[in-house]
Structures are given as C-alpha cells and as structure tokens.
Amino acid sequence: MKIQSIPTTESELMQRAKSIAGYSLHDIAQSIDLPMPPDLKKQKGWVGQLIELYLGANAGSKAEQDFAHLGIELKTIPINRSGLPLETTFVSVAPLLSNHGITWQSSHVKYKLSKVLWIPVEGDRTIALAERRVGLPILWQPSPQQEQQLKQDWQELMDMIVLGQIEKITARHGEFLQIRPKAANGKALTQAYNESGELIMTRPRGFYLKKQFTSQILQHYITNLQIR
C-alpha cells in the first residue's frame, strides 16, 4: 500500500478529495495498492479506511478528528441512486460512566461534528463494491439550527444516561441523534449505572446521526455523482 502525504491546508485536502470524484473504488484502491475485499460483509469499515488512506488522514488517531491540524473530521456516507443516505452515521461512543460535568459544549459529539468532510459513496448493494463510485466532497459545518437540533437530542439522551436509564434508551429516542449499541458483538459489556445508582454491565453504546439529519446536509449541498 502506498502511503499518502498529510495535506497541509484545507484547500489541499479539498483538492485531493475532488480529484477522486467520479472514480470507482477499484480505481482508487489500485492507485494506492490497497487490496479490495469482495464485499463489505467481513470488513464493514473498508470504504472509510480506503478514503482515509487516500486523503492522508492521521491513521490511528484516536479521540481526535481525522485531520486535527485542520479541525476536520472525515466521514464517508453510503448513498442510494437518489443521493440519499443508506445508513446512519456513527459519531462517537456514549459516555456511560464518567459523565459528570459534561455539557454539550464540551461533548465529543459537538467536537466531532464541528467540521466534517463528507465523502458520498454509492452504496447500493446491487452495485459490485469495486464498481461503486465516489461523489463530490462536501465540507460542512453545522448551521445554528442544526446545532440546536443536535444539542436538544444530545441533552435528552445524556439526561437519561445520568439518571441511570440507559436500559430504557432505544434508537427511537432523539429526532436527529440516536443512541444504539456499538460493540464487537453481544458479549462485549461495559459499566453503567442503573436507576438505583448501582453499577451494572451493559452493551457499549454510540451516538449516531439519523438519516433524516444527514439527508439535510446532502440535499443542501446538492450532491450529485460526477460521471466521467
């Protein structure tokens, strides 16, 4: 696999992102000598990793944004033939334990979503993985209204966690932001508090953006696949 240099500026990153619009995953993978899996059943994050490698994201960075020096988080998003999202978008792990004093302003959710480079990728399962094409990049920052939408859901969900109601939270809570399990499998367990304030073991959870929210973003920036 060829290692890409880290983009120094935002415009350099955008130029690189625009340069792959219209190309297939096969083309992009070949250009950096990355082996292609037959499908995503065994490597669900492969598309994200491919784009990350191509754009020169800080590989292995942890709680930081992908391009921390630019203040930008990278997200690939699978879209259907109409350009609408096929999946929800993972944002960050939900803090179940040491969450005293966390506010929206200091939350990981707000930090990760402060500036996002969205890369739409054809995700229709009837299209072979190698033939799926990448769309034009979207550099997005939440509008005051969007931030308010996220903040409201985040507050409601965090309130439930702090009250020990983690087991009562389902993916149906929250209008734009939801909490769902996020783990290697059903055996993965982590600590949380129940309503009596006792420690319990529960499945790790993550914050996800619902499709309705990411649809707004894609529609606003009028994403279309660029045909070559």
Added chain:
DNA sequence: GGCTGATCATGA
C-alpha cells in the same frame, strides 16, 4: 475492553 472505521441482517 474500548477505541477507530462502519454495514449487515432480521424483525416489525
């Protein structure tokens, strides 16, 4: 286990 990257697959 817990973080990164996400999509799969089944029940409603």
Added chain:
DNA sequence: TCATGATCAGCC
C-alpha cells in the same frame, strides 16, 4: 421495505 439492534476487523 426499512430501521433497529447486532456485528466485523484492526490497533493498543
């Protein structure tokens, strides 16, 4: 048909 809950892989 589609969203929820479950799951996959790699790193530390």
